Amino acid sequence: MTATLEPAPTPIRPDHHGLRVTQLRVIRSEWTKFRSLRSTLYTLLLAVVFMIGLGALFSGIQAGQAQGFDPGQTATSASLTGTFFAQLAIGVLGVLVITGEYSTGMIRASLAVVPARLPMLWAKLAVCAGAVFLTMLASSITAFTIGQLLLSGKHLDASLSDPGALRSIIGAALYLSVAAITALALGAVLRNTAAAISTFVAVFFVVPPLTMLLPASWTDHFVQYLPSNAGGMLIDGTYGVAHPLSPWTGFAVMCAYAVVLIGFAAWRLRRADA
Amino acid sequence: MIEVKNLSKRYGEKLAVDGVSFVVHPGMVTGFLGPNGAGKSTTMRMIAGLDRPTAGDVVVNDRRYRSCRAPMAELGVLLEAKAVHTGRSARNHLLALAQTNGVSSKRVDEVIDLVGLRSVAGTRVGGFSLGMGQRLGVASALLGNPQTVVLDEPSNGLDPEGVLWMRTMLKSLAADGHTVFVSSHLMSEMAQTATRLVVIGRGKLMADTTVAEFIARASASTVTVRTPEASRLRELLIAPDITISAGQPDVLHVDGLTAQHIGTIAWQAHLPIYELTVQQASLEQAFMELTSDSIEYRTTTSADPHTETVAS
Numbered sequence: 001m002t003a004t005l006e007p008a009p010t011p012i013r014p015d016h017h018g019l020r021v022t023q024l025r026v027i028r029s030e031w032t033k034f035r036s037l038r039s040t041l042y043t044l045l046l047a048v049v050f051m052i053g054l055g056a057l058f059s060g061i062q063a064g065q066a067q068g069f070d071p072g073q074t075a076t077s078a079s080l081t082g083t084f085f086a087q088l089a090i091g092v093l094g095v096l097v098i099t100g101e102y103s104t105g106m107i108r109a110s111l112a113v114v115p116a117r118l119p120m121l122w123a124k125l126a127v128c129a130g131a132v133f134l135t136m137l138a139s140s141i142t143a144f145t146i147g148q149l150l151l152s153g154k155h156l157d158a159s160l161s162d163p164g165a166l167r168s169i170i171g172a173a174l175y176l177s178v179a180a181i182t183a184l185a186l187g188a189v190l191r192n193t194a195a196a197i198s199t200f201v202a203v204f205f206v207v208p209p210l211t212m213l214l215p216a217s218w219t220d221h222f223v224q225y226l227p228s229n230a231g232g233m234l235i236d237g238t239y240g241v242a243h244p245l246s247p248w249t250g251f252a253v254m255c256a257y258a259v260v261l262i263g264f265a266a267w268r269l270r271r272a273d274a
Numbered sequence: 275m276i277e278v279k280n281l282s283k284r285y286g287e288k289l290a291v292d293g294v295s296f297v298v299h300p301g302m303v304t305g306f307l308g309p310n311g312a313g314k315s316t317t318m319r320m321i322a323g324l325d326r327p328t329a330g331d332v333v334v335n336d337r338r339y340r341s342c343r344a345p346m347a348e349l350g351v352l353l354e355a356k357a358v359h360t361g362r363s364a365r366n367h368l369l370a371l372a373q374t375n376g377v378s379s380k381r382v383d384e385v386i387d388l389v390g391l392r393s394v395a396g397t398r399v400g401g402f403s404l405g406m407g408q409r410l411g412v413a414s415a416l417l418g419n420p421q422t423v424v425l426d427e428p429s430n431g432l433d434p435e436g437v438l439w440m441r442t443m444l445k446s447l448a449a450d451g452h453t454v455f456v457s458s459h460l461m462s463e464m465a466q467t468a469t470r471l472v473v474i475g476r477g478k479l480m481a482d483t484t485v486a487e488f489i490a491r492a493s494a495s496t497v498t499v500r501t502p503e504a505s506r507l508r509e510l511l512i513a514p515d516i517t518i519s520a521g522q523p524d525v526l527h528v529d530g531l532t533a534q535h536i537g538t539i540a541w542q543a544h545l546p547i548y549e550l551t552v553q554q555a556s557l558e559q560a561f562m563e564l565t566s567d568s569i570e571y572r573t574t575t576s577a578d579p580h581t582e583t584v585a586s
Binding site: 018019020021022025026028029030032033036037038039100101104105106107108109110111112113114115116117120271273274 | 375418
C-alpha cells in the first residue's frame with residue numbers, strides 16, 4: 001500500500017448507472033419539451049384549424065360559384081387551400097422550438113447536458129417534423145374529405161383515386177413538415193424569435209404574391225424556384241406559376257433549401273458560444 | 275476534478291479571462307471569488323463547454339467535457355438562475371434534461387424532493403421566485419449524481435434558511451468525494467463553506483490557496499487591549515515595526531505583537547488587563563485588500579468598499 005500526500009479523499013469514480021447520451025434519448029427529451037409547452041400545442045392547433053376550416057371555406061365558395069374552378073385550380077387543390085395559411089402557424093411553431101430556448105436561457109441548460117450539441121438539433125428537427133407531419137396528414141385527409149363533400153353538391157368533387165389526389169393530400173403534410181424544419185433552421189441561425197418569424201413569413205408568404213406584380217418576362221425565370229412555389233407543386237394546381245416544376249422536382253428543390261439552412265444552423269451551433 | 279490551463283476568453287476588444295490556471299480538487303468545496311465582471315461566470319461557462327476558450331484548455335475529470343459519453347454523470351452545472359423555459363413546469367423541465375442522458379424519472383422525483391420543490395413541481399416555472407429558481411437549478415445540476423458540480427452564485431436570492439440548506443448540501447457533497455466549485459461574491463458565505471479559494475480580478479488569477487492561508491497572508495491580525503493603564507502599557511510595547519493606535523482612552527489596537535506577548539509584558543509590569551482580543555481579519559477584508567485594484571465597476575464615491583463588490 002502506498003502512502004499518498006493528497007490531502008483530499010480519493011475521488012469517487014462516477015458510477016454512470018447506464019447514463020449515456022444517445023440520439024434516441026435526446027429525441028425523447030425533445031418530445032417532452034415539445035409536448036410540455038402550451039405555445040407549441042396552440043400553434044399546432046391553429047394550423048389544424050386553418051387547414052380544415054379554410055379548406056372547407058374555399059371549397060364551399062367554389063361550390064357556390066356557378067362557373068367552376070379558377071385557372072390553375074382543381075377540386076383537390078381547392079380543398080387543400082388551407083395549407084398556405086397553415087404554413088404561417090407551422091413556421092411560428094418551428095421557429096419557437098429553438099428560439100424559445102435562446103430567449104429564456106434554456107439553451108444553456110440543454111447544451112450543458114448534451115455538450116456535443118448536434119444531437120439536440122437533430123432531435124428538434126425530428127420531433128418537429130414528425131409531429132407536424134402526423135397532425136397535418138390527419139388534417140389534410142379531413143380537409144380533402146370535407147371539401148369534396150361540399151363540392152359534390154355541384155358534382156365538381158374529386159375522388160381519392162383521381163390522379164394527384166393522394167399525392168396532394170400526403171404532399172400537403174410533407175410540404176408543411178419541410179416548412180417547419182426550414183423555420184426551425186432559420187431560428188437556429190438567427191437565434192431570435194422576431195427576426196426568424198419575419199424572415200420566414202417574408203419568404204413563404206409575402207414574396208411569392210409580390211412577384212406576380214413584377215413583369216412576367218423576368219419573374220417567369222425564377223418564381224418556380226421560390227421554396228413555397230417549388231414545394232407547393234406537390235399539391236395540385238399551379239397558382240399562377242408560368243413554368244411550374246414537376247411535383248417531386250419541386251419538392252426536392254424545397255428540401256434543398258432546408259438542407260442548406262440546416263447545415264448552416266449546425267455549423268453555427270457547433271462553432272458559436274451558447 | 276477540474277483542471278483549468280492557461281485559459282483565456284476574449285469578447286471583441288475585452289479580454290474577460292486572461293491566462294488563468296488552477297485545479298479544483300475533489301473532496302472539498304472550492305470557492306471562486308472575484309468582483310463583478312472579474313470573469314467568474316465566463317470561466318464557469320467555459321468549464322461547462324458552453325463558451326469556447328480563445329486560448330487554453332479545460333479538463334473535467336480527465337476528459338474534455340464536449341466529448342463525454344455520459345455528461346450528466348461527470349458534471350452538473352448551475353450557471354444562472356432560470357436557465358429554464360418559463361412556460362414549462364419544473365418537473366417537465368427536469369424530465370427533459372434527465373432523458374437526454376437516460377436518467378430515470380424516479381431520480382427526477384428524488385431531486386425534486388431533495389431541493390424541496392415537490393409542492394410546486396407541476397406549476398409553470400415562470401411564476402417562480404429567484405430562490406425557487408435557484409433550487410430548480412441545483413436540482414438540474416444534481417440529476418445525474420455528477421462527480422463534479424459547478425455552481426454560479428447558488429445562494430443568490432435564497433432566504434437565510436435556504437442559504438443554510440445550500441451550505442449544508444455543498445459540504446455533504448464534498449464529504450462524499452465530489453468536486454464542488456462554487457462562485458460567490460459573498461465572502462462571509464465562502465468563509466463558512468469553502469476549504470480552498472480561487473480568486474480572480476479583471477480576468478487574472480489573484481490567489482489559489484486555502485481560506486485560512488488567504489486570510490493570514492492578506493492581512494496581519496490586530497490585538498485589542500483594554501486596560502486602565504493604557505499610556506504606560508503603550509510605552510512598554512512601543513518599538514519599531516509595531517504600530518499602536520488608540521481608540522478610546524483605555525483601549526489600544528496593537529499590530530505586530532501576539533496576544534501572548536502583550537499579556538506577559540503587562541503582567542511583568544503589574545498592569546491590569548480587562549480585555550485582550552485577537553481581531554482576525556475577515557475574509558471580506560482580505561478579499562478587499564487583494565482585489566481593490568481590480569474592481570471593474572467602481573462606484574463614484576468609494577467611501578464604503580463593500581458597496582462596490584456587493585452591488586450587482
